[in-house]
Amino acid sequence: MRVALFATCLVDTLVPQVARATATLLQRLGHDVVVPAGQSCCGQMHVNTGYRREAVPIVANHVRAFAGADVVVAPSGSCVASIRHQQAAVARRAGEHGLAEEAQALAARTYELSQFLVDVLGVTDVGASYPHRVTYHPTCHSLRLLRVGDRPLQLLRAVRGLELVELPRAESCCGFGGTFAVKNADTSTAMLTDKMADVLATRAEVCTAGDASCLLHIGGGLSRLRSGTRTVHLAEILASTDAPPGQFRASAPGRSAELHGGGAR
């Protein structure tokens, strides 16, 4: 299958290894990956901060960038939720009915990574190997807007060497919330502290999730505490194999991401 990868603005700019991992994984499963060059952002940050009018040209750009795609995959529950639940509504509100229809049609072809793997491709064992103790945090938008359910857990359980430990109070929000993390920094930090306490209680080496944004927040807190536990995106774990260098290896605990053979450095 020819799959268009939407890296998302945050992943592309700050944690490119997550998009690389998504591409590597999809290629390993035998699919053609294309990365439309015109892509930038889904517009969610604007919409959720009150700038819904300003989000319209961003939505238009997104629709333009992915116009030719049969199927779009993004390593983010939150961005896909915005594409599915907000883009068309924002365009419609601005009177851009043509754009709204195009956005709606594109949304129907857009998938969050774990949904794409399990529902569209029908795979749970993606041939990954990741010999670490891992706990999984279900991000709010993947949980409550996309209803991904236990799909990420099904994928993680099939990873060789991975020891999956249950996160207490897993469904509690980590406190990121986009601009909430800055506008209500104190409350956000209080929520983060409780989430970190739960993560650390699992004695996991790695906390994973399907959203790089929430992981940036949780990982930023864990790093500040010098906790030794780090955050790794689900795509990185699923892309990881025990094949020799030349293949993708995800960020292992205590190391920064390594992009072997990808030519990123």
Place this chain on the structure above:
Amino acid sequence: MTAVHLGMPKAQRPTLPTAPAGVGNLRGDRPFPAAARDALRDGQLRANLGAATTTIRGKRAGVVAEVPDWAQLREAGRAIKAATMARLDEHLEELERQVTARGGTVHWARDATEANAIVTALVRATGADEVVKVKSMATQEIGLNEALEAAGITALETDLAELIVQLGEDRPSHILVPAIHRNRAEIREIFARTIPGVDPGLTDDPRRLAMAARTHLRERFLRARVAVSGANFAVAETGTLAVVESEGNGRMCLTLPQTLITVMGIEKLVPTWRDLEVFLQLLPRSSTGERMNPYTSLWAGVTPGDGPQEFHLVLLDNGRTAVLADEVGREALHCIRCSACLNVCPVYERAGGHAYGSVYPGPIGAVLSPQLTGMSGDENDPNASLPYASTLCGACYDVCPVAIDIPSMLVHLRGEHVEAQQRTTPEAAAFRALARVMSHPRLWRLAQRAAGLGRFLARGRPTLPAALPPPASAWTRARDLPTPPRETFTQAWAREHGA
């Protein structure tokens, strides 16, 4: 009769009056982030709230899970509310006719000031200088106790938690459990200090505390001549009012005094008796986590020789018509005040109810209070900060028994607030510039390259320095920020694939 405008485009919509400023308790004196900061530092408050919300969350989840048709009930609740709001004017007039036909008197109050004046005059007419009160959000909203006090009338709260708040000269912090921020040791201290003649050996055993309150209240129930209540529901077709409660204090107030005055928001009615069936199932399971509440009191007008011989119903607008005019925001009027959204809200759990400034805290308060009062374009308006007091995690929508999409409404109100701003704030300028950049791929690539230059601040370390200037400091005070990569993914990909 107040006009109801449904679905009219904004440009043609007349500006409808909101709740007046300076009356009642719908707006705090500080924006949410500042008010929350103090609460977050209060370790006792955090412990009390964490324990209480965790318990009640578990109870609710248990009793909701055992109802096989909960999803259908919830949809029925939503549909009844939506249909009722669409013809609210007709239902209200029907309610007035039915209450009047059964010997009650209906009063229409445009806002808090009018409602307080009506109730004060009614109490004065009885000659009483004391009223007993059934727990009521509407009277908290309009600041009735304060208004009565100014007129020389003492209002005594008879709900145990409201009594704790009143005796402690405190403010309620939860819709259902107003003293949720207090633990039993603190309650013992309040009772020992404020209840006249209380047993000096009073312990913090819940039963002993309840008995002390009961003794204190019983005497007042028996001597009260006037009671003031709110209402959970009003049935338009029969003129029936309904109060659901747990302690029996409501039943005492609704039956013993000679005069009963009920203050009710205009959105509380249901068209038919049969509609109650749905809500009486949804409400107790969602609020107290009980299958059925211990007391359900229903009355219509007056019954000679039985209960109050004088009944007044005050129908309160106080901004509700303005809320009804907003086609997204109006869903907030569907709320049946169960508090399930407060109990699951991760923000409420940390910041507590006082941080919201209004008597309506938590997620529903964050959408209801700013709509009732209106949000001024001023970015320092405390109520304009409420729609941002959420991570949009969606837990509130999942538990709402009438399926109010609170997260979408929060986003909508953020948009309304931004669009009402008179001047261009630095944030608006930044977001507008970013929107332009993000809608032009060439500009976006340039901006990403510029962001990548931030890596030089890190001097080779994996994270950026913690001491960054605002607004980045709001992030880096508590969280590390990774050093931006040399190259973005799309740049690397384009280079590798010769694009």
